[in-house]
Structures are given as structure tokens and as C-alpha cells.
Amino acid sequence: MHYGYDSKVAVVTGGSSGIGLATVETLLGSGARVALCARTESRLNDVAAVLVRDHGEDRVMARALSVLDPQAVNAFAGEVEARFGRCDLLVNNAGQGRVSTFADTTDEDWRAEYELKLFSQIHPTRAFLPMLRRAKGAIVAVNSLLAYQPEPHMVCTSSARAGVQNLVKSLSVELAPDVRVNSILLGLVGSGQWSRRFAEREDQSQSRAEWYGALAARKGIPLGRLGDPAEAAAAIAFLGSPAASYITGAQLEVSGGLSRYI
Numbered sequence: 444m445h446y447g448y449d450s451k452v453a454v455v456t457g458g459s460s461g462i463g464l465a466t467v468e469t470l471l472g473s474g475a476r477v478a479l480c481a482r483t484e485s486r487l488n489d490v491a492a493v494l495v496r497d498h499g500e501d502r503v504m505a506r507a508l509s510v511l512d513p514q515a516v517n518a519f520a521g522e523v524e525a526r527f528g529r530c531d532l533l534v535n536n537a538g539q540g541r542v543s544t545f546a547d548t549t550d551e552d553w554r555a556e557y558e559l560k561l562f563s564q565i566h567p568t569r570a571f572l573p574m575l576r577r578a579k580g581a582i583v584a585v586n587s588l589l590a591y592q593p594e595p596h597m598v599c600t601s602s603a604r605a606g607v608q609n610l611v612k613s614l615s616v617e618l619a620p621d622v623r624v625n626s627i628l629l630g631l632v633g634s635g636q637w638s639r640r641f642a643e644r645e646d647q648s649q650s651r652a653e654w655y656g657a658l659a660a661r662k663g664i665p666l667g668r669l670g671d672p673a674e675a676a677a678a679i680a681f682l683g684s685p686a687a688s689y690i691t692g693a694q695l696e697v698s699g700g701l702s703r704y705i
């Protein structure tokens with residue numbers, strides 16, 4: 444699908460894998476020039492080489508950095524401005540979940556989780572804001588259903604996710620009318636995180652389809668399967684696009700119907 448990003452520039456954090464990579468591909472396929480970042484340089488370079496081959500060197504920029512490093516994020520924004528001259532969409536996607544109950548979450552874990560969830564939104568937003576304002580652009584925060592429907596086995600992730608949702612709402616007011624700010628709430632999407640958990644499965648004889656199917660049944664996902672990263676990317680691309688021009692401060696669930704609240 445083409446989301447109308449011709450002549451636009453998008454930035455995707457955590458763009459080397461899973462939902463971030465699917466978002467990069469969707470936006471490139473919709474005409475955008477895209478800058479992506481992630482920490483692991485080797486994987487980022489491999490991904491960037493394929494993207495450049497498929498979409499052209501003039502449309503892709505990749506930088507290895509952590510979104511938790513404000514200097515590096517600021518430098519990234521400066522490079523995007525120098526190279527592409529603008530930023531129309533910022534997708535704050537970088538991160539991962541933490542599986543732990545209250546009993547086995549240390550103070551250090553709590554601090555690390557809050558730092559990751561909140562500053563992965565704060566640093567890129569601050570760095571790209573001047574360009575986003577000039578472009579009358581949009582921010583999409585990649586968040587989780589856990590913000591509204593906490594899971595005791597992911598206690599600190601759930602709690603920090605609720606904080607992110609609160610932040611998104613404040614930003615949508617403070618940055619209006621220049622910049623729209625929305626979020627997607629993910630259920631279970633079969634990306635890097637779930638591939639890693641699949642690789643570590645107890646019963647190594649289970650195929651991916653069996654393991655994912657059993658997981659979907661256990662979790663009670665009405666659509667009966669995990670989401671595909673491209674399905675999350677489609678929601679992100681929509682929210683960032685001109686088709687969503689009157690949508691801000693909203694959240695779009697991409698969960699196969701997993702939520703239980705109205």
C-alpha cells in the first residue's frame with residue numbers, strides 16, 4: 444500500500460529489526476527518504492546495504508547509536524538535517540520488553556526500564572522537534588497494550604508503558620497544532636523479541652507455527668495468531684501520513700483483539 448510519503452523524510456529508531464525494519468520498508472515503499480538507527484553496527488550495516496540496494500543510496504541513511512545517548516541522538520538529528528534537510532515523521536520504536544515479576548525486579552531494573560521506555564521517546568522527540576515543527580510533521584510512539592492491561596510477569600515494562608502513554612497525551616497537546624503525536628498499542632507481534640523467545644523454547648521439537656499458535660491460544664488472541672511486523676508498520680505509516688491529518692493524541696491498537704477493556 445502507498446501511504447503518500449513522496450518528498451517526505453521519516454526517522455525510525457530501532458530500524459534494524461522487527462517492527463522498526465518493517466516500518467522503514469513500508470515508508471520507503473511509500474516514497475519517503477528514511478533515516479534509521481540502532482545500536483548494533485554490524486546488523487544495521489547489513490540491513491542498510493539491502494535497503495540501499497532496493498531503494499537507492501539517496502533515500503537511506505543509517506547510524507549506529509543508542510537512543511539513550513542524548514549527544515548521539517542530537518548528532519543524528521544534525522546529520523539528518525544536513526543530508527535530507529527536513530523531518531516529517533519520527534517513529535519512536537527502539538526498545539524491548541523486560542520479563543520480570545515484582546519479586547524479581549531490582550531497583551536497578553526498575554531504573555533501567557523507566558530510562559529505556561521514557562528516554563527512548565524523550566531524546567529523539569527533543570532532537571527532531573525543530574524539524575518536525577517546521578515540516579508540520581508527526582510523531583508515532585510504538586507502545587504496548589501493557590500500558591492499559593498490565594501483566595504481572597512484565598511488571599516494570601507495564602508500568603513504564605503507562606507512563607509513555609501519559610507522555611504521548613501531554614505531547615499531543617503541547618506540540619499542537621504544529622506536530623501530531625499518536626501511539627500504537629501492540630499486542631504480540633512476531634518480531635525479534637518473539638523470535639528470541641522461540642529460539643529459547645523449552646520443547647525444541649516445536650515448529651515456529653506450532654509455538655506461535657500455542658502462544659496465541661494461551662493468550663486468548665481472538666484473531667488466533669501473532670501479528671506480523673508489516674501489520675504494525677501499516678498502522679504506524681497511516682498515523683504518520685496525511686490520511687491521519689485530524690488525528691492527534693490517539694492510540695491505535697494492533698493486537699488481534701487482545702485487549703479486554705472497552
Ligand code: NDP
Pocket residue numbers: 456457458459460461462463480481482483484486508509510511536537538539540585586587588629630631632633634635636637
Ligand atoms: P526487535 O528486537 O525486533 O527490534 C528492536 C529494535 O530496536 C532493534 O533494531 C534494536 O537494535 C533497536 N534498539 C533496542 N534498543 C535500542 C536503543 N537503546 N537505541 C537504539 N536502538 C535500539 O523488537 P520489536 O520489533 O518487537 O520491537 C519494536 C518495539 O515494539 C520495541 O519498543 C518493543 O518494546 C515494542 N513492542 C513489541 C511487541 C512485540 O510483540 N513485538 C509488543 C509490545 C511492544 P539494537 O539491539 O541493535 O539496538
